[in-house]
Amino acid sequence: MQTMIGVIGGSGVYQIDGLEGADWVKVASPWGAPSDEVLTGRLNGLPMAFLPRHGRGHVHAPSDVPYRANIDALKRLGCTDIIAVSAVGSLREDFRPGDFVIVDQYIDRTFARPKSFFGAGCVAHVGFAHPTCPRLSTACAAAARQAGISVHEGATYVAMEGPQFSTLAESRLYRGWGADVIGMTGMPEAKLAREAELCYASIAMVTDYDCWHPGHDAVDVAAVIRTLTANAGNARAVIAALPAHLGPDRAPCPHGCDRALDMALMTAPDKRDPALLARLDAVAGRVLRG
Template identity: 75%
Template sequence: MGEAKTVIGVIGGSGVYEIDGLEDARWQDVQTPWGAPSDQILTGRIGEVAMAFLPRHGRGHVHSPSSVPYRANIDALKRLGVTDVISVSACGSFQEAMAPGDFVIVDQFVDRTFAREKSFFGPGCVAHVSVAHPTCARLGDACEAAAAATGVRTHHGGTYLAMEGPQFSTLAESRLYREVWGCDVVGMTNMPEAKLAREAELCYASLAMITDYDSWHPDHGEVDVTEIIATLTGNASNARDLVARLPAGLGPDRAPCPCGCDRALEFALMTAPDKRDPEVLARLDAVAGRVLGAPDKG
């Protein structure tokens, strides 16, 4: 793999619905074999770097965490040539030191979701990718540098408990995730998003904006949506500032990922070539085209 061009894809969560300073901006429809993405995708550029922005819940927040079309979203970004995905999302904190208003650059996940399609692969073309390290360290470092320039307090590294939702945690669950499992933050949307990004050979970084202390904290009580929205409003401008600084940090020319994210499928395909279903292969044209080649038109 030679040098390519950087294309940054931003998946914006609650409170983040645009990219500041985007030039030549336009909303466009993207068709995928996995259905429609959450919304149209806003494309443009900052300087010499192309960017694509997708509101995870759709404009107006029409999708719940369980109904977000995760496969369509990742496929659509891949079709637009995205190389690096930045996920921005709200989360609760299990750690006193990770306070509301802080950012966390997540590097690990515990996936407790159960009502979502979690893979592009299956009968007709089976593949197993490694998600031992589910985020891209190179991209996480770029986010940390951009966050430092904004002045917002940022924690580099943390384990994100992905719950199904849409309800918040019970007190017993909150204590389990914090005291027994040792998780740092809790949210509802980074899984299966991170797994699908890895299957699509996209570098993925998760920027979590802390809005509350979940329900474990004795001095803060249960999660209150009005307080979450207030914290999100304050954090949204910082998140947009951080995102707008990423093109300068990553640059327009992109070498192969040192973490191997863009080669995740190299040895992942299990189904023998003569046993692969052509209809399945056709659906995988964007996410796995590099290793599958052009689909057989029969």
């Protein structure tokens, strides 16, 4: 199998430089329209697909992002590995604005978003103790170091519903829980990638100190945008370095991300809803056809 990198760009990251044969393509999904068309091409020899999470021009709020359609569209295009780039607030003194953080754990505080491809008619439960792919995360960290970026490996991300930023009490609470960064888009994206049997890694770009830090003002959009603008070029540099760390030949994931559905389907075959199975053709086709 050939490696194909899918990049989901967050706030401030709306394009990928240096794509050969770059073309915006429309991908139809049974889960609705994705956030935008998908930019496809080849980067340093590897096929790549780039999807702006909020759409070009930032038209989707965090709660409104069509997460299921986005993951389904990238799977349909043949992506094997998903790199999620997002802006976050820091809950730690040593995670400074401008730093990059490789997330490996989540606390999901969202409540207004569909969180699974499965449900009535085809129930499935995937393992999610380790929500990101260690192999892919290591490659992202190596690419960041190669690009000369300050990067922290391993962090817990609190996913809040938004679109408002945290209250001071909430910010202090999350710090007390041991969380490291806070954002609005990490969930259910990571859960859906696991259900789709895609390796997933999260590159979080720190823009601010949320509102807990006594030496910094409460979060304001102008300050966030200034840091995002500076970070966007760094994010593109990391992505440009990734092909060399992943290589063209895609072996089975040593952590089983690409086999997450092996023991996950609970509904008896004769009780499964044909309409739902049709929608799952890309996400779960490997096990449904088997």
